Amino acid sequence: MKPVKVGICGLGTVGGGTFNVLTRNAQEIARRAGRSIEIKAIASRRHNPACDTSAYTLQKDVIALARDPEIDIIVELIGGYEVAKELVMTAIENGKHVVTANKALIAVHGNEIFAAAAKKNVVVAFEASVAGGIPIIKAIREGLAANRINWLAGIINGTGNFIMTEMREKGRAFADVLVEAQALGYAEADPTFDVEGIDAAHKLTILASIAYGIPLQFSKAYTEGISKVTPDDVQYAEELGYRIKHLGISRHTDKGIELRVHPTLIPKSSLLASVNGVMNAVMVSGDAVGQTLYYGPGAGAEPTASAVVSDLIDVARMLDATAESRVPPLAFQSSELSETPVLSVEDTVSGYYLRLQAVERPGVLAHVTRILGEKGINIEAIVQKETKEAQVPVIMLTQRVAERMMNEAIREIEALPDILGEVIRIRVDHLAD
Numbered sequence: 001m002k003p004v005k006v007g008i009c010g011l012g013t014v015g016g017g018t019f020n021v022l023t024r025n026a027q028e029i030a031r032r033a034g035r036s037i038e039i040k041a042i043a044s045r046r047h048n049p050a051c052d053t054s055a056y057t058l059q060k061d062v063i064a065l066a067r068d069p070e071i072d073i074i075v076e077l078i079g080g081y082e083v084a085k086e087l088v089m090t091a092i093e094n095g096k097h098v099v100t101a102n103k104a105l106i107a108v109h110g111n112e113i114f115a116a117a118a119k120k121n122v123v124v125a126f127e128a129s130v131a132g133g134i135p136i137i138k139a140i141r142e143g144l145a146a147n148r149i150n151w152l153a154g155i156i157n158g159t160g161n162f163i164m165t166e167m168r169e170k171g172r173a174f175a176d177v178l179v180e181a182q183a184l185g186y187a188e189a190d191p192t193f194d195v196e197g198i199d200a201a202h203k204l205t206i207l208a209s210i211a212y213g214i215p216l217q218f219s220k221a222y223t224e225g226i227s228k229v230t231p232d233d234v235q236y237a238e239e240l241g242y243r244i245k246h247l248g249i250s251r252h253t254d255k256g257i258e259l260r261v262h263p264t265l266i267p268k269s270s271l272l273a274s275v276n277g278v279m280n281a282v283m284v285s286g287d288a289v290g291q292t293l294y295y296g297p298g299a300g301a302e303p304t305a306s307a308v309v310s311d312l313i314d315v316a317r318m319l320d321a322t323a324e325s326r327v328p329p330l331a332f333q334s335s336e337l338s339e340t341p342v343l344s345v346e347d348t349v350s351g352y353y354l355r356l357q358a359v360e361r362p363g364v365l366a367h368v369t370r371i372l373g374e375k376g377i378n379i380e381a382i383v384q385k386e387t388k389e390a391q392v393p394v395i396m397l398t399q400r401v402a403e404r405m406m407n408e409a410i411r412e413i414e415a416l417p418d419i420l421g422e423v424i425r426i427r428v429d430h431l432a433d
């Protein structure tokens with residue numbers, strides 16, 4: 001069969017890994033795809049010393065590749081929104097298939113991109129965009145296609161998990177670990193995307209759309225990062241039998257779909273609690289299959305390239321298929337996407353870890369527990385830390401309650417004269433059906 005010709009746009013961490021995997025495993029890839037996958041051209045602002053590109057002339061203009069009539073598939077690995085969108089839309093207009101690792105682009109502009117691709121009868125594949133090397137999109141879109149998905153929860157930012165793990169295990173400082181994650185090529189161009197949960201929210205948006213058949217709605221995702229998690233909270237959580245993980249959680253409830261990214265206390269015995277370093281893992285619960293878990297490297301050059309190249313093989317295999325026989329980008333037929341609402345975080349329900357700073361005086365705790373009781377919030381545990389100071393940290397765990405109710409309670413507790421400063425709150429999830 002005729003070889004399929006690829007244009008690689010962006011030769012950074014992922015582009016370099018993709019070049020090397022495509023070159024090194026060319027024969028195996030051709031045996032799987034049924035035709036060889038040839039790199040026709042490479043465009044990037046910078047050269048990558050990890051790649052031997054001596055057989056190519058490195059071009060600078062990525063858009064020119066999207067217009068090159070000899071290229072069948074554009075691989076978008078430049079990242080960002082503007083140029084990447086122009087590149088992908090130009091490729092589609094020119095009848096080219098697209099493979100991308102860009103979750104920001106898909107989460108924010110995916111609806112428009114998929115509509116344009118459907119008109120032109122081309123495929124836009126994006127397995128590398130969520131959880132790097134883990135084939136989680138394929139697993140939900142195809143492997144679990146029989147199920148009504150109930151919920152999914154995952155550690156889907158490698159940089160954030162790496163930082164949290166190093167802080168907990170080695171007591172390292174936040175900034176120092178972030179610099180290492182950047183040097184290893186894990187972090188986004190703007191690392192606040194990793195640290196503030198934006199990258200995880202991009203990925204969760206994509207997963208929820210595939211799981212429930214809803215349009216991409218990044219703007220409705222609730223996003224909270226890891227920068228406010230203190231070593232004290234990590235330690236208190238451990239003492240109570242929990243570990244703090246930065247999770248993306250999406251549940252299909254009777255009222256709508258929860259879409260939220262935040263630090264979460266999960267039981268130490270949960271499988272997700274032992275996912276460390278740059279590793280990612282996603283739990284998916286389906287009505288037929290029950291709970292399933294997908295684990296693997298969520299960032300890095302070749303793990304991400306593994307997903308990019310497997311998408312290339314998928315596209316190569318589908319070249320002669322009609323539009324109707326292809327797997328739809330969001331798993332459900334595009335005419336069948338549902339309008340189930342995405343819930344505001346105030347309407348979501350979870351348990352809470354609360355940490356308050358109280359003046360050491362009789363009766364203070366009674367005021368706090370009265371406020372919680374009036375709101376119907378049940379307390380599971382209270383720990384008052386020993387201290388010689390005039391103020392003491394008090395830690396509480398509550399049962400599940402609507403966030404709106406918890407917000408009201410926290411406002412009232414903060415107004416008590418003997419409670420100092422903010423009440424720190426971290427959501428608790430037992431990851432159960």
Ligand SMILES: NC(=O)c1ccc[n+]([C@@H]2O[C@H](COP(=O)([O-])OP(=O)(O)OC[C@H]3O[C@@H](n4cnc5c(N)ncnc54)[C@H](O)[C@@H]3O)[C@@H](O)[C@H]2O)c1
Nearest residue numbers: 010011012013014044045046077078079101102299300304
């Ligand atoms: N690094 C990872 O582990 C990882 C994992 C999964 C997904 N991603 C995604 O993959 C994409 C690429 O990430 P990366 O880590 O490889 O980034 P990177 O910064 O290492 O590489 C980007 C490359 O694109 C080039 N480039 C950027 N804008 C360009 C332009 N306008 N014209 C020409 N060249 C341009 C840069 O010179 C660089 O070589 C991003 O969307 C990122 O979110 C990265």
Ligand SMILES: N[C@@H](CCO)C(=O)O
Nearest residue numbers: 157158159186188299
């Ligand atoms: N910056 C991302 C890259 C993988 O998408 C992460 O750390 O997970």
Ligand code: NA
Nearest residue numbers: 127130132134
């Ligand atoms: Na993936």
